[in-house]
Structures are given as structure tokens and as C-alpha cells.
Amino acid sequence: MACGKSGNEVCWLESCLILSMRLLSRRFAVSSLTALVVPLAVAADNANGPSAGSLMNQNEQSIKSHLPNNEQLRMLLLPPPMPISDQFRMVVRRVYFQGNKLLDKTQLYPSIQPFLNKPLGAAELGKIAEAVTNRYRQSGWVIEVYIPQQALDQNELILQVVEDVRTSNKPQR
Numbered sequence: 001m002a003c004g005k006s007g008n009e010v011c012w013l014e015s016c017l018i019l020s021m022r023l024l025s026r027r028f029a030v031s032s033l034t035a036l037v038v039p040l041a042v043a044a045d046n047a048n049g050p051s052a053g054s055l056m057n058q059n060e061q062s063i064k065s066h067l068p069n070n071e072q073l074r075m076l077l078l079p080p081p082m083p084i085s086d087q088f089r090m091v092v093r094r095v096y097f098q099g100n101k102l103l104d105k106t107q108l109y110p111s112i113q114p115f116l117n118k119p120l121g122a123a124e125l126g127k128i129a130e131a132v133t134n135r136y137r138q139s140g141w142v143i144e145v146y147i148p149q150q151a152l153d154q155n156e157l158i159l160q161v162v163e164d165v166r167t168s169n170k171p172q173r
Contacts, residue, residue, distance in 0.1 A: 079148035079160060084122040091119050092157045095128070098148070099161040102141050111135040129159055136161075 050058075078099075095112050097105055111131040115124060129145040136143040144162040 078162065082147045082149045082152075084125060084147065084152075086122050088152070089119050089121050090125075090152055090157075091155050092116055092125075092128070093155040094157070096156065096158045097132075097161055098158060099163060102143075102163050103136060103139060107139075108132055108135055125157070128157065132159060132161065136163075 092115060095109075095116070097108055100108065111134065112128050115128045115131070118124075120128075125147060129147060132145045133143060136145075142164050144164070146160050146162075148158060148160040150158050
């Protein structure tokens with residue numbers, strides 16, 4: 001007997017179904033036969049196990065539960081902060097901004113202008129980051145600014161801007 005589906009369990013169930021139908025057709029009415037055939041057909045269909053779609057959904061849920069959320073990903077992709085000793089001094093001649101999208105450098109430069117071309121220590125470098133943070137706050141944005149790891153020997157300073165539009169008081173643009 002050739003089975004419509006592959007697999008020994010399905011063949012066995014189909015054989016049982018055919019045999020049951022033959023035996024029952026002689027003794028019972030059609031309505032009784034239907035009550036037996038439907039559960040056997042469902043069992044034969046489930047003999048293959050879960051469908052590909054349900055397995056895919058299970059896998060997607062499992063993967064999603066192990067992936068970091070957007071906030072964690074963002075923090076993983078940012079450069080680490082630069083440790084600066086209290087004895088460190090430098091003259092900052094140029095400042096570069098990374099991550100700023102809400103305010104451009106022409107809007108940010110006036111806030112750092114008082115710090116340029118002067119010898120600065122760790123505390124003053126922190127005040128540059130604070131001045132940029134305050135400029136964003138004046139515009140209604142909630143952000144974080146810090147000094148990422150970098151070589152501080154060229155009189156240039158990079159400031160990392162972490163913009164968080166979701167917690168801002170301004171509507172998203």
C-alpha cells in the first residue's frame with residue numbers, strides 16, 4: 001500500500017484509518033463513522049510534529065529573547081569614555097563632535113569658544129562637555145556628552161554626543 005505522505009507513522013495511521021473505515025462501514029451508521037474518522041485524521045496530520053511555521057515562530061521568539069534591546073546595542077556601539085588624570089593639561093585648538101544630529105556644529109561651537117586656545121586640565125575638559133550638554137538643554141533636548149577614548153596629543157578634542165530623542169521635551173522631528 002502506498003501512503004500519500006512519507007514516514008512510517010503516517011503510513012501506519014493511514015492504514016489504521018482505512019481498516020477502521022472498512023470495519024465500521026459494515027456495523028455503524030455514517031454519523032458514527034464520522035466521529036471516529038475525524039480524530040484519526042487529525043492524529044495522522046499531527047504525526048509529522050509541529051509545522052514549519054510554528055517552529056519558525058518558536059525560533060524567532062527564542063532569538064529575540066536573547067538579543068539586546070536598542071538601548072543596549074547603542075551603548076555597546078559607542079566608544080568608551082577616556083580616563084583623564086588630574087595632572088593632564090592640553091591646549092584645545094579644535095573640537096570635533098560625534099553623534100550630533102539634532103544640533104549642528106555651528107550651533108554648538110559658540111558654547112565651547114571660551115575654552116579654545118587655552119591650557120586646560122581634566123576639570124576644564126569636563127566643562128567643555130558640560131557646556132555642550134547645556135546648549136542642547138536650552139534647545140529642549142535631553143542628551144549626554146562625554147570625551148571618548150582618543151589620542152590627546154594633537155590639540156584636538158573629540159566629544160561624543162549621545163542624543164536621546166525619546167525622553168526629550170520636544171516633539172520628534
